[in-house]
Amino acid sequence: MTAPSDTFKTRKARLRSAFLAQLPQRISEARLRLAALPDTPVEPEALTGLALVFHTIKGSSASFGLAAISDLARQAEDTVRHALTAAEPMSTQVRATLERTLDQLAVLQARPAEETNAADRFGFEPLPAAAEPAVVHTGHAxxxxxxxxxxxxxxxxxxxxxxxxxxxxxxxxxxxxxxxxxxxxxxxxxxxxxxxxxxxxxxxxxxxxxxxxxxxxxxxxxxxxxxxxxxxxxxxxxxxxxxxxxxxxxxxxxxxxxxxxxxxxNRESPTPFHVLVVDDEPNIARLHALVLEEAGMTTTIATDPAAVIDLLKGFNADLVLMDMYMPQCSGPELARVLRQMPGHVSLPIIYVSSETDRERQFRALEVGADGFLTKPVEPARLVNEVSLRAERMRTLHALMVRDGLTGLFNHNTIMQFLEIGVANARRDGRPLCFAMIDVDRFKRVNDAYGHPAGDQVLMALSRGLRLRLRECDVVGRYGGEEFAVVLPGVEVEDGKVILDQLRTSFAEVLFYAGDATFRCTFSAGIAAFPQIASADALIEAADVALYSAKGNGRNRVETASANDRSRSQDPIAAEHANGQ
Incomplete structure (x- = not known):
């Protein structure tokens, strides 16, 4: 097998060293929590906090290949959880057992070299071939x-x-x-x-x-x-x-x-999956992020569950990878918070935890999570699980925002992009053009050649728009045979030239319907920001310019003025409705 990159090895070794450096603090925290337990029946919160410390040590050490440390922490966690279930005072014998376990952990922490080989075996196996980073294209398609x-x-x-x-x-x-x-x-x-x-x-x-x-x-x-x-x-x-x-x-x-x-x-690399990693143990969060980044994904990390909602506002996550046990807010509780927010109802969530109890895993999944991975997670499995669920998320999202026939953004989505584009243009002090495109005499195409031929025309125009415009331009199907285009950073004169080139090319396309052949043309109206200051006004002005192009002979592009009003307010526009 091909050895993984030295960079990956070095970064993971650094994270392992950082975990070992912080382990004495974890052990000290466990000692303090144990010493603070009363001889009377213990409050559940106190035992839960102690169990969580051992649980974190167990999962983190297992992830870094420190099997002996993980086994001791697991035994201690099981002991504390048994006491939690019994709801009885902690016996002197149980306290002594936990003290011995903490002493053993301190010894192992001081000489972890004996586990180096085991640590190297886990996580340093070759990962799936890393996807090439997505290339950002700024030129003409x-x-x-x-x-x-x-x-x-x-x-x-x-x-x-x-x-x-x-x-x-x-x-x-x-x-x-x-x-x-x-x-x-x-x-x-x-x-x-x-x-x-x-x-x-x-x-x-x-x-x-x-x-x-x-x-x-x-x-x-x-x-x-x-x-x-x-x-x-x-x-x-x-x-x-x-x-x-x-x-x-x-x-x-x-x-x-x-x-x-x-x-x-088309051999361009797909856009990398975006994964939000949530874990209160920073080194484990960085480890999982490192594995995913090696596979070509983009990650961001949250060690505080309270920061997740704000992070999601600026990070278009395809999936959330989260720990199950965290202080103040557990994984299932965080999942419930996200599921109550309309924008995150369908966001895939995968737990990563050292929890092995099947019943607890099932209860955690009941709140709407999509999967459960047990620490330590083999890198290949982590990458595969995340990729499968993130891909499904993208597919479902595409079905919601794209038109089924043309694959372009649907009406609601293109209007949202226009709102965002205007806001960005206003903030950056840059121009923006918005164009409305309509296939000329489209109803006659359907009547003369049938709806399959009409669909062929719409698909050809949509594909032409996608291929001939820039990556930063946004194209959508406004409705029927009408299309909408957002051209950020484009002055109105340049926008008109672009649309005229598209119009000329489209007019040369030959369509087939049985033994018959035919060509189609389109008309377009274009409006510009900041001359027209709002998204709604841009739509109305472009609509009027489109109507003007139709009235002036079709197969042309007209530019709107700031005083144009929607043709929906013009009674004589009715005769040009329905693709005439």
Missing amino acids: AQRRAKRIYLCDDDGDLGQQLCTQLACFGYQVTALSSLAELRAAVAAEAPAAVIMDVMFPEGEHAGPAALTDLHETLGYVVPSLFISSRDDFQARLQAVKAGGSAYCTKPVKTTEMVEFLDALT
Whole structure:
């Protein structure tokens, strides 16, 4: 197995040393609590506090591989919990047993080197391959798709047509009309993906054969998409045997091809999971955070449960990893607090505790937690458990905030982003543009070609918007065939240029409905902050500008003025309703 990074080893060893340095204080605290216990029946709170000290020593030492210390602390905790259950005065014999245990802990704490090997074995095993940190892109999305793609088809006109269509979605594709041209192009520059026909003058399966040769030349498999007028099993089988990743039949639907290319060429790392680690033992909190960070996650730590709510306001957590036993506020109590807050009802919670009693674990889970991990937790299991539940959280959240057809943000979410964008622009003294986009004569598309064709148009426009705009821009489906775009940091003149480029590209996209082909256009209205000072006013002004674009002939972008009012207040706007 590959050894984990020295940095990880060094940081974990430092945390272990810090825990051992603080252990005498923990032992002293236990002595003081034990000495303060009366000979009469003991108040439950006093025994609970003593049990918690031993519990913390048990779990922390186990996490750092100090098995002997953990076993002694476990025995002492069990003894105290038995006394708590009996509700009787603590006998002299029990006190003496606990005193001996504390003496033994002090001895082991003073010479932990004997457990070094055991400590090294736990937590220093190779972790799952760490995800690459998410790259923050600030440029135009078309630049992110500027990867070399070769399209090889002996029908030169079709090749050029497809290249033009794919360019509308931000892809730069080089058309090649023969297998010889493909070989020469590959020799000059290796491609990020290949699109090619199945049949060539060299043979009915010459395309797959050429792709196989290409893979042998490069020494690796290139993402590839076959296009062909053939839809029989043998053609598809040969494409698969050659390593083809996708297959489109002619006439090729551009939107379908774009979906495949998105999947084949988009190798950007996903946004790291955000995990809030809650544990009153700082070294254990840092240890768990260290393990998760090694796996590519982003973490923040809370050692005081009272700080969790404020931390969550500024940290978009995908999951909370929390200790079960903490002073003043236990894990289950903190979970109940979070579950009473609407924004955190579905936030995944995983307990990490040395508690092994199944009944206590079950009671802790009853308050709405999603999992229970027992200390010491193997790093691989910690990473897997957190990843699975955080991914589920993101999936559920996406279903709530995104439109099912286009994958864009839904109406409510895009409006929230506009409010946030205006607030940020006002605070930073920066401009912002808000645009409303509407597909021209969309009702006629549905009537003439059917709703599936209309859906194809909406998906093409949504994908084009996502690919051609910046990472910081926010795109949503406002409703029906209307879309909304928030462009932070953009002056109105620049915003109009951006939308005009999008409009021109979209007008070139060819759509298919059975044997028929057609094109669509869109109109847009754009309004700017700070010329228009509020989110509501921006919406109204952009809406009026959109109406003006429709009235002035469609397939154009109009800019709003601060005096524009919503077309909903204009009786003559009714004739332009419903996508006309």
